[in-house]
Amino acid sequence: MSLIVHKYGGTSMGSVERIQNVARRVAKWHEAGHQVVVVPSAMSGETNRLLGLAKEISPQPDARELDMLASTGEQASSSLLAMALISQGVPARSYTGWQVPVRTDSSFTKARIKSIDDARIRSDLESGRVVIVTGFQGIDDDGNITTLGRGGSDTSAVAVAAAMGAAECLIFTDVDGVYTTDPRVVPEARRMSVISFEEMMEMASLGSKVLQIRSVEFAGKYRVPVRVLSSLTDPLIPLEEEMASGTLITFEEDQKMEAAVVSGIAFSRDEAKVTLLAVPDTPGVAYSILGPVAAANIDVDMILQNQSVQGTTDFSFTVNRNDFARTLDLLNNQIGPAVGAGQIVSDDKVCKVSIVGIGMRSHVGVASLMFRTLSEEGINIQMISTSEIKTSVIINDKYMELAVRALHKAFGLDSENGQVAKP
Amino acid sequence: MSLIVHKYGGTSMGSVERIQNVARRVAKWHEAGHQVVVVPSAMSGETNRLLGLAKEISPQPDARELDMLASTGEQASSSLLAMALISQGVPARSYTGWQVPVRTDSSFTKARIKSIDDARIRSDLESGRVVIVTGFQGIDDDGNITTLGRGGSDTSAVAVAAAMGAAECLIFTDVDGVYTTDPRVVPEARRMSVISFEEMMEMASLGSKVLQIRSVEFAGKYRVPVRVLSSLTDPLIPLEEEMASGTLITFEEDQKMEAAVVSGIAFSRDEAKVTLLAVPDTPGVAYSILGPVAAANIDVDMILQNQSVQGTTDFSFTVNRNDFARTLDLLNNQIGPAVGAGQIVSDDKVCKVSIVGIGMRSHVGVASLMFRTLSEEGINIQMISTSEIKTSVIINDKYMELAVRALHKAFGLDSENGQVAKP
Known part of the structure; x- marks a missing residue:
């Protein structure tokens, strides 16, 4: 056998x-x-x-x-x-x-x-x-x-x-x-x-x-x-x-018989977000910020750098909530001064909600259905990150269950045959 | 160092x-x-x-x-x-x-x-x-x-x-x-x-x-x-x-500065004694008795075989009390009939008390002081076993503490300088 x-x-x-x-x-x-x-x-x-x-x-x-x-x-x-x-x-x-x-x-x-x-x-x-x-x-x-x-x-x-x-x-x-x-x-x-x-x-x-x-x-x-x-x-x-x-x-x-565009909704509450505002946008600034974080053995999840405006940029990333205090400490006492950040803001009351599906590869508009659904529920999106088969958003963690339920329904996962609502 | x-x-x-x-x-x-x-x-x-x-x-x-x-x-x-x-x-x-x-x-x-x-x-x-x-x-x-x-x-x-x-x-x-x-x-x-x-x-x-x-x-x-x-x-x-x-x-x-004749008194309560009476005294009888016991993975401690009288002998040995039931079972159902023993008697209410001392090698009369001490306390000795530096006796286990205390005193171990009472 x-x-x-x-x-x-x-x-x-x-x-x-x-x-x-x-x-x-x-x-x-x-x-x-x-x-x-x-x-x-x-x-x-x-x-x-x-x-x-x-x-x-x-x-x-x-x-x-x-x-x-x-x-x-x-x-x-x-x-x-x-x-x-x-x-x-x-x-x-x-x-x-x-x-x-x-x-x-x-x-x-x-x-x-x-x-x-x-x-x-x-x-x-x-x-x-x-x-x-x-x-x-x-x-x-x-x-x-x-x-x-x-x-x-x-x-x-x-x-x-x-x-x-x-x-x-x-x-x-x-x-x-x-x-x-x-x-x-x-x-x-x-x-x-x-x-x-x-x-x-x-x-x-x-x-x-x-x-x-x-x-x-x-x-x-x-x-x-x-x-x-x-x-x-x-x-x-x-x-x-x-x-x-x-x-x-x-x-x-x-x-895979159930060819839904979105297969599942994943989420995690163990998230915290930090942002360095008005960082002088010089080459290598990302490394100057994240190098010391990595050296401190802190895992960084999402990373976001906005378009530079008047020579400065805003730089955000998320870490596990357990590492939040250490990360802030590093930013305030070491990284912030070193890169000349204007201000450091942070929030550890955030969560991550993601839609996952291989079908997203060939379907346009999946992300926009996600954003529309959240907006209809009055949920503000703080960060967005995408890959070929998933879209993740960072939102206030008090909305987590609401967001997951709304997305589960919007993408047709509630119904037995898993038909996606066309975006 | x-x-x-x-x-x-x-x-x-x-x-x-x-x-x-x-x-x-x-x-x-x-x-x-x-x-x-x-x-x-x-x-x-x-x-x-x-x-x-x-x-x-x-x-x-x-x-x-x-x-x-x-x-x-x-x-x-x-x-x-x-x-x-x-x-x-x-x-x-x-x-x-x-x-x-x-x-x-x-x-x-x-x-x-x-x-x-x-x-x-x-x-x-x-x-x-x-x-x-x-x-x-x-x-x-x-x-x-x-x-x-x-x-x-x-x-x-x-x-x-x-x-x-x-x-x-x-x-x-x-x-x-x-x-x-x-x-x-x-x-x-x-x-x-x-x-x-x-x-x-x-x-x-x-x-x-x-x-x-x-x-x-x-x-x-x-x-x-x-x-x-x-x-x-x-x-x-x-x-x-x-x-x-x-x-x-x-x-x-x-x-060894404290050259006492007897250094210590050891004892064990985990003892049980079995005796086969009137066993026909043929060559190999000891093996016929103890072979099956060893094969059953039972450790035998003291072994005693008396002088043969009119072609039969009495054969005693001791085992750990935990093995007593299994040993009796073997003797009654297998070994006793095989060697033609007249009777099997047993006692699991016995203990072993031993005097130990390197000085015994060169001192005569140590064992007899032991026997005299026990006799003065009215303790009957059931079995005796000796080696160069120890003498062990099997006695009724209700006398164990009494025997140990009496021997400890008799051999001068109570006193600070450990002087042996000369036998």
Whole structure:
């Protein structure tokens, strides 16, 4: 049959009972004749418990040692899952990142996978075992344990699937797929049975938390078919039914039956906006502003520079709200004086709302329908940023839910057949 | 200065505050110019928590996966200790068993150390770092994680000290040394400043829980000077004072100033006794009885076979009380009928009390003083077993405390200068 990779998140692995349910689901796939590699996260709460201990020890714990510590969570959950499978009569074996080995660079706490040796896994699969590989972790060239950062188990699973040439990578999670938008905000939100890789990239980077963005990048790079589906169904649900559930991330656009112009509405409240007014517009001013920000390890999202007027320009960008205080501090005390900005204004009560859809490539007027919809709701747009398949706006965050609901309706996502209202 | 190995037990590592105290103590040694390797146990309670999860998953969890699971406890505590040292300004690095590597055989859950590669540790020490090595664990020839069994961190520490040629191995624990007997039973029990290796072997195997017996074996094999001392003192206690505290296990008998004939009284309540009466005394009968017991993985302690009378003999042995039911079952249903025993009698209300002392080698009459003392207290002796430096008796367990107190007094261990009452 096929080689299938399963990934289970922390909630799915959150208790002994849940681990036994995961084992039942995996056993079902194994008994159907599939070769199964399972990548589990740590039991929910465990990573936070460990990092909490580290923070008590030191406000800035050593990064190498943090990875030594954090990697134990997945090692424990993986061995527990192996025990559960074995006790259910399924031969199984768990491997840590270094045992596989999953080779990474040496960027502790946010390492990137360089290669995965599949020999050990393959030999176990061929002898009939289920193989469990700890998510989230690897080993660098010096033999140090590394971790991939939050949500890294998704990336591990996709990377293992890529290395093994798996038929599909099933990401089991506590939602049953990717939705047109967050159902907690728009009850009419619908699950997409298929989403294109590009759209998923935008959805993940724009704040949809279903999949870690690096796992989507990995899936794209190696063209791994990824399916997001629920681990909360009956573990013995028939295989065919399970394979048809959730949301498939596809690379073949014609597979996408629901050819809506806009596929989904993404949003994020973790935004803050800063603007330097009346900056003398000299060559290199953007670098003078953003260089120190990057050096302080602050991620900048949207960047906007207006047309120069009388030799000065206004320069705005957005950062994660967690970095807002540090960013302001840098601007007021260092960057502002250095570039000769007239004034610095800021707002951390903003949010980002985005429409995403591959159909936007070939449809004009999509953005203008977005702007009209927001205007009809009396929502002022503060910044706009576009790419080929998405348009994002920054607005006052008190309007976020209103904007998402209005856009979801305007682009026809409420209706069952997802027909877009023609712009 | 010197290369010193420190080992800290689970209680010493039991909380963030305690880990920080361990770091202060280690920092003191490091700042005094010593090269320090630290072997920590898991935080107290952690190993039990993990094994509890495993037991919930399966009554008989897979041994390989148990080791994957259990080894995470020491990995976590080691990295936390490294963070604490680094945050106190002491360069430090933690290594798991496989990173060192500590090579073991493949007996999961009770592996034995085969070799320790000291290159990585030594290079870190030479660059001024404190090196932390996870206790309790290693790696087998197939790259599987193994653990050394309960108390294995003592063995790890002594083995690291042996491999590195350390000047001393300091076992920090929640008692301040090895006592003439358990102070909870005999308030007059005194700490020994020095104990011979042979005596420590007997004390450890006879039920004194201060050190795991395999760690003592290791110390003996490689002649590693081991000191048992308290981790509950002020971590900044002067170095000279600390080095003079606790109990030193020595290989040089003339170092032992307190040349008492009997050094200590050991005891154990976990005993059970079985006897096969009127067994036809044919060659090989001992093996016919004990072979099946060993095959059932039951450890036999004392063995006694009486003089044959009229072609039959009585055969007694003791086992751990936990194995009593299984042993009786074997005897009644398998061994007894096979060897033609007349009757099987048993008693699980017995205990073992032992006197230990290197002086016994050259003093006659030590055992008889023991027997006289017990007889004066009206305590009946059920079995006797002797070695060159210990005499053990099995008695009714209700007399245990009485016997220990009486012997402690009779052999002069109550008095400060430990003078033995001449037999």
